[in-house]
Amino acid sequence: xxxxxxxxxLSCAAASAFAGVAGVDEFTLTIQNHxxxxxxxxxxxxxxxxxxxxxxxxxxAEFESKPLNREKIIPGKSTAAIKIGPLKPGRYPFVEEYHExxxxxxGTIVVE
Amino acid sequence: xxxxxxxxxxxxxxxxLIISIMAAATRGIAGRGRWIVVGVLAGLxxxxxxxxxxxxxxxxxxxxxxxxxxxxxxxxxVGMLAWHNIWMAVHGREMAAHAxxxxxxxxxxxxxxxVIFMVVSFAVLREGAExxxxxxxxxxxxxxGLRDTLGGGASGLGAGLLVxxxxxxxxxxxxxxxxxxxxxxxVLLLAxxxxxxxxxxxxxxxxxxxxxxxxxxxxxxxxxKSAFGTLLHGMIGYDEQPxxxxxxxxxxxxLVITLGGRxxxxxxxxxxxxxxxxxxxxxxxxxxxxxxx
Numbered sequence: 001x002x003x004x005x006x007x008x009x010l011s012c013a014a015a016s017a018f019a020g021v022a023g024v025d026e027f028t029l030t031i032q033n034h035x036x037x038x039x040x041x042x043x044x045x046x047x048x049x050x051x052x053x054x055x056x057x058x059x060x061a062e063f064e065s066k067p068l069n070r071e072k073i074i075p076g077k078s079t080a081a082i083k084i085g086p087l088k089p090g091r092y093p094f095v096e097e098y099h100e101x102x103x104x105x106x107g108t109i110v111v112e
Numbered sequence: 113x114x115x116x117x118x119x120x121x122x123x124x125x126x127x128x129l130i131i132s133i134m135a136a137a138t139r140g141i142a143g144r145g146r147w148i149v150v151g152v153l154a155g156l157x158x159x160x161x162x163x164x165x166x167x168x169x170x171x172x173x174x175x176x177x178x179x180x181x182x183x184x185x186x187x188x189x190v191g192m193l194a195w196h197n198i199w200m201a202v203h204g205r206e207m208a209a210h211a212x213x214x215x216x217x218x219x220x221x222x223x224x225x226x227v228i229f230m231v232v233s234f235a236v237l238r239e240g241a242e243x244x245x246x247x248x249x250x251x252x253x254x255x256x257g258l259r260d261t262l263g264g265g266a267s268g269l270g271a272g273l274l275v276x277x278x279x280x281x282x283x284x285x286x287x288x289x290x291x292x293x294x295x296x297x298x299v300l301l302l303a304x305x306x307x308x309x310x311x312x313x314x315x316x317x318x319x320x321x322x323x324x325x326x327x328x329x330x331x332x333x334x335x336x337k338s339a340f341g342t343l344l345h346g347m348i349g350y351d352e353q354p355x356x357x358x359x360x361x362x363x364x365x366x367l368v369i370t371l372g373g374r375x376x377x378x379x380x381x382x383x384x385x386x387x388x389x390x391x392x393x394x395x396x397x398x399x400x401x402x403x404x405x
Binding site (some may be wrong): 034057058059060061062066067069070071072073074075076078080081082083097098099100101 | 117119166167170171175176178179182245246248249250252253312315316317318322325328329331338352353354355
């Protein structure tokens with residue numbers, strides 16, 4: 001009985017985990033010539049999101065956002081997946097840290 | 113050039129603060145200078161290795177390799193610092209009293225040297241790898257090119273080392289009576305700060321929930337990117353927008369190390385008189401020595 005119960009619990013957990021994976025939305029941000037392709041990225045509120053940051057340059061880049069509490073190095077010619085959320089509506093600035101003083105290397109995630 | 117100086121300053125300051133605090137906290141332990149130098153060199157080598165294999169590290173653990181690597185290195189350092197502080201809870205008083213190492217301290221001191229080596233090399237490895245990648249990226253992209261980047265990097269590194277050196281010189285002026293209590297507190301805060309950073313990486317890897325994100329926002333009061341904010345971040349783990357889980361890690365490490373140190377010290381105290389009273393009067397003169405241990 002006990003084993004049956006734990007099996008049921010386990011499958012429940014597995015099912016919800018899969019549902020979680022399937023339910024995660026992906027959004028893409030691209031870095032080229034050390035500049036983000038968009039200044040503002042709109043994201044849905046109160047959801048887990050995977051942010052794919054594509055670095056098209058040959059040199060490494062670092063995505064950083066203090067408001068999102070995220071910091072990740074993206075090697076040259078590669079894509080990094082950054083899990084964020086669930087987020088409250090608001091504005092969350094981010095930068096490519098290696099060029100943080102260039103306006104082109106700054107952007108904002110707008111959650112609504 | 114200024115951008116390069118600023119970022120390299122931030123990274124090298126963090127490593128320099130850790131090295132200064134470790135150097136002060138291990139004062140009186142034989143061979144510590146050599147182990148610090150070896151730690152820095154190993155850290156630089158490790159940084160070059162990590163920087164050049166960042167692509168591989170990033171792709172591991174379904175893209176979460178970077179986060180898990182950083183959290184692992186940080187938590188190992190936390191363990192080392194915890195061991196150091198708990199050991200010092202027993203031996204600190206003894207070392208302060210003698211100002212040199214007793215035979216016992218030399219014995220355990222060799223283990224202590226591996227703590228110095230690990231903590232210093234991990235600090236240099238983490239901050240160094242990021243600095244190398246940054247300089248590489250900047251040198252190949254800015255119009256001013258390689259020379260300005262290196263010039264800026266060198267002045268940033270110099271400034272970081274200067275602040276670290278000043279901290280060390282300042283710490284050495286503390287009277288010996290309080291010296292190990294104060295360096296003990298600094299090491300404790302350093303460990304808590306690293307635990308909080310490890311928690312941040314584990315949240316980012318989605319291994320841990322954030323609990324509250326952010327718990328507070330003091331970016332308007334004291335930016336973490338300002339010189340003072342960087343200093344506080346490096347020394348006590350100041351974070352302008354921390355997650356709740358980071359605070360849980362911070363406080364847990366503070367409590368575990370403090371209570372662990374007290375418990376070990378109390379046990380050492382309880383064991384010492386028992387040892388002495390169990391012996392004959394002929395060896396009674398050894399009692400003070402046993403107590404000091």
